Amino acid sequence: MSGPGTALIVGASRGLGRALAAEYARRGWHVIGTVRGEQRTGLHELAEKSAGRVTIETVDITEPQQVSALGERLSDRTLDLLFVNAAVTRGNIPIGEVPEEMFVEVMVTNALSPMRAVESLRALVAPTGTIGVMSSRQGSIALNVNGGQDVYRASKSALNQLMRSYAARYADAAHTLVLMCPGHVHTGLGGPDAPLSIDESIPRVVDTLERHRGEGGLRFVNYRDEPVAW
Ligand SMILES: NC(=O)c1ccc[n+]([C@@H]2O[C@H](COP(=O)([O-])OP(=O)(O)OC[C@H]3O[C@@H](n4cnc5c(N)ncnc54)[C@H](OP(=O)(O)O)[C@@H]3O)[C@@H](O)[C@H]2O)c1
16 A cells, blocks of 8 residues: 555654654645644644645544544545554653653643544544554663663553554554654654754654554564564
8 A cells, every 4th residue: 555645643843743744744645633722833834834734633632522622524535544643751760759730731631642642533544544642662672771760761651552442442443553652753742963964753653554454463563663672
């Protein structure tokens, strides 16, 4: 399966999500990107220059009613790719010192909400389409030998586990499922010392998603299409 299609990228205001929207549009796809709130973002700038190829929807993934309303607004569309990119980090605090509200916020935003979005929006995805979620190497339990970023790591591990349960629950569906690690990239979340630029990561993220298109099943891979240990 190949050729441009339609992608919904959830969390596309800036950083990797905005770059994903730009890269898919550059490859001829129709892209629906989401932002939160009313503020003008980098996605608005991209949409204005896209000759209608990039359109903008508004959703906060932690608000289930907003997610279902988005699904209703898009009910006449068929997606070749649903990609949930949104996540937050709240700093490198050892677990014993993490306030409960912070733990809940990060887990709800990074693990529960992406899965709710996938459950809610999967009906829009073409039978052989792809559902991707931005994970991270930091979510790998096997590779965690240095610790740090306790809550963020735990949220991505939870996301991975929930995606495995999702894959088992919908084993009869032909959707291709991808947990993606984009590498450590210089963004608001990745920080200024990250070794990779957005341009070194995102085209390869898209190449990897494209390579697995139509395959079915679930994989946890990085931007170089290498499997990441669970
Ligand atoms: N950068 C890295 O090195 C790296 C490495 C591994 C994995 N990742 C993952 O890659 C993804 C993107 O990261 P990034 O580096 O591009 O981060 P970023 O620059 O901080 O961007 C995060 C994006 O998520 C959106 N978002 C956050 N909470 C949301 C919510 N409740 N509802 C809807 N959108 C929400 C933000 O929207 P607003 O503009 O409205 O805040 C923004 O568009 C994340 O899943 C992150 O965990 C990043």
